[in-house]
Structures are given as structure tokens and as C-alpha cells.
Amino acid sequence: MQANFSYQSLTPELQLDALASIAVYPESGLISLNSYENRVSLFTDENKIRYVVKFYRPQHWSEAQLKEEHRFCQVLEKNGCQIASPIEINQQTLFYFQGYYFALFNSLSARSMELDNIDILYDVGCALGKIHRIGAQDSFKHREPLNVQTMLSNPIKALRTSTYIPKSLRNPLFSILDALELEITKQFDNHKHTTIRLHGDCHASNILLKNNSPYFVDFDDCKMGPAIQDLWILLSGTKPEKQLQLSMLLEGYEEEFDFDRNQLCLIEPLRTMRIISHVNWINKRWSDPAFPLSFPWFITDQYWKELLQSLKDQLIALKEAPISLQPNY
Numbered sequence: 001m002q003a004n005f006s007y008q009s010l011t012p013e014l015q016l017d018a019l020a021s022i023a024v025y026p027e028s029g030l031i032s033l034n035s036y037e038n039r040v041s042l043f044t045d046e047n048k049i050r051y052v053v054k055f056y057r058p059q060h061w062s063e064a065q066l067k068e069e070h071r072f073c074q075v076l077e078k079n080g081c082q083i084a085s086p087i088e089i090n091q092q093t094l095f096y097f098q099g100y101y102f103a104l105f106n107s108l109s110a111r112s113m114e115l116d117n118i119d120i121l122y123d124v125g126c127a128l129g130k131i132h133r134i135g136a137q138d139s140f141k142h143r144e145p146l147n148v149q150t151m152l153s154n155p156i157k158a159l160r161t162s163t164y165i166p167k168s169l170r171n172p173l174f175s176i177l178d179a180l181e182l183e184i185t186k187q188f189d190n191h192k193h194t195t196i197r198l199h200g201d202c203h204a205s206n207i208l209l210k211n212n213s214p215y216f217v218d219f220d221d222c223k224m225g226p227a228i229q230d231l232w233i234l235l236s237g238t239k240p241e242k243q244l245q246l247s248m249l250l251e252g253y254e255e256e257f258d259f260d261r262n263q264l265c266l267i268e269p270l271r272t273m274r275i276i277s278h279v280n281w282i283n284k285r286w287s288d289p290a291f292p293l294s295f296p297w298f299i300t301d302q303y304w305k306e307l308l309q310s311l312k313d314q315l316i317a318l319k320e321a322p323i324s325l326q327p328n329y
Contacts, residue, residue, distance in 0.1 A: 012030055018095070087106065127216065177311065190271065
């Protein structure tokens with residue numbers, strides 16, 4: 001990803017020309033949807049069919065990585081998983097036009113999942129178990145894996161070159177980051193786990209409810225990793241609330257696929273890695289005009305002070321006993 005890349009050349013006219021290159025002709029205008037990494041739009045074509053078109057950020061993923069993501073989605077869909085899979089046209093799902101890879105998806109008539117709806121977690125767990133059972137049957141060869149190097153060491157290294165960190169906080173910030181890297185590396189080394197193909201970014205916004213059934217979207221970050229990655233991110237609230245949520249998720253999950261309870265000890269390491277990776281993501285995308293508009297607090301001293309405190313809290317959490325399931329579960 002080049003630091004000076006911008007989406008300036010991706011005009012509405014270019015997007016319409018790209019769609020015309022695959023014989024898709026919008027009748028409505030292109031309605032932009034919320035997406036930072038890519039550019040995603042909703043439209044209705046001349047046959048009154050609603051579609052979503054996704055233009056991938058250049059130089060982020062390779063052609064091989066995008067095709068591998070699409071193949072994974074196709075396999076999941078063919079095996080009955082309810083997911084947003086790219087539409088195939090002339091035996092292709094990935095298209096290229098004037099510097100941009102893009103894909104077409106059917107628009108879903110669905111609503112967002114609410115995390116406080118405890119009843120839906122059983123169904124979400126069941127659906128994830130099915131996705132993981134199929135994901136475990138093969139491996140990614142081109143997608144970036146989820147490990148300490150990619151999700152922690154590399155982001156820390158990149159942040160060392162950031163000009164947005166206040167000078168007064170650099171030393172304490174990198175001191176705690178070094179301590180976190182040491183502790184998380186030790187924990188990953190001490191807890192061997194099987195890696196499988198995952199959704200990778202399975203937060204509530206990427207789960208829609210269609211006819212009260214969970215429907216998974218946005219497999220951009222699919223990768224090889226531990227199964228718990230797609231589960232822990234759905235936990236929130238107090239410890240008892242998280243225990244109940246986890247128990248409900250696993251009750252459904254294990255209807256489809258076995259879960260290794262030893263992976264529960266990876267929740268806090270994975271949470272910490274996600275925090276740091278997210279900070280670095282904003283840092284490296286700051287030249288994109290969408291990021292200063294969406295994250296104006298990123299360059300304030302207050303943000304970095306609060307981040308430092310949250311990282312100190314995470315170091316404490318890493319040394320505590322991992323979350324357990326509800327008693328008698």
C-alpha cells in the first residue's frame with residue numbers, strides 16, 4: 001500500500017464504466033455505503049435488481065488473495081452457509097478495470113444484529129460452527145495469517161515511525177507495547193492451537209439478520225487463525241454477561257463443530273493484538289481523506305493518553321485467569 005494512494009481517480013463515471021464492462025447497467029445512482037478500506041456502493045440495475053458493488057483498495061490485497069477469498073465464499077455458500085458471496089459472471093467473480101479490482105454482490109434485505117439479543121447467539125454460534133467446519137477442510141495459501149508477527153510485531157514496528165504520537169508519550173507507550181509483545185509472544189508459544197480458515201473480522205456489524213437468521217458479510221479479512229477469533233469479538237459487557245454470551249455461542253457452535261476450550265486463554269491476547277493493529281491501521285491510512293474526517297481524535301494528546309491506559313489495563317488482563325463458561329455448562 002503506497003502512502004500517497006488516493007481514491008481520487010475512482011469517480012462515479014469510472015465506476016459506471018467498470019460496471020458496463022461486465023454488462024451491468026445501473027438505473028439508479030450509486031449510493032455510497034459505509035466502508036473505510038474499500039469503496040462500496042448500492043444501486044438498482046435496469047432490471048430493477050438491487051446490487052452492491054465493491055471496489056477494492058489498490059495494493060492492499062493481491063489478485064491471488066482476492067480470488068482465494070472469493071473461492072472460500074463460494075465453497076461456504078455451496079455448503080449452505082448464509083453469507084454474502086460474490087456474483088459469478090462468465091465464470092469470474094473478480095473483475096479489473098483501470099487499476100481497480102471489483103466485485104458484485106446481491107443486496108440483502110436484512111437488518112443489523114443487536115449484541116444484546118442473547119437469543120440470537122445460539123444461532124450465530126451454530127452458523128459459525130458450520131463455517132469453521134468447512135473452513136477446517138482446507139487452508140489458505142495466499143491470505144495473511146493471524147499470528148503475533150502480522151497482528152502485533154509488524155504493527156508495533158510500523159508505529160515506531162509514526163509522527164502522530166505525542167513526543168511526551170512515545171517512551172511510555174513503546175515501553176508498554178514492548179511488554180505486551182513479550183507477554184503475548186510467550187502466551188502464544190505456550191498454548192499451541194490449530195488454525196483454520198476464518199471470517200477474521202466477525203463483529204456484530206458484519207452479521208445481518210435475514211428472516212431472523214444470521215447472515216455473514218464482508219469476508220475481506222478472512223485468514224488462517226484460531227477458531228476463538230470469530231467468537232470472542234462478539235462478547236461484551238460484564239464478566240457474567242460475557243460468560244453467558246460465550247456459553248450460548250458455544251452451545252450452538254458445538255452442534256456443528258468441536259471447539260477446543262484451551263483456546264479461551266487466547267481471548268485477551270487476541271483482543272490486545274486487535275487494539276494495536278487497529279491503531280496502526282488508522283495510522284497508515286491517515287493520508288486517505290476519509291480517515292481524518294472519521295477519526296479526528298486520532299491526533300489528539302487525549303487519545304494517546306487513553307490508549308496508553310487501556311494498554312496498561314490489557315497487560316494486567318493478560319496475566320489474569322481466562323474467561324470461563326457459565327457454571328454447570
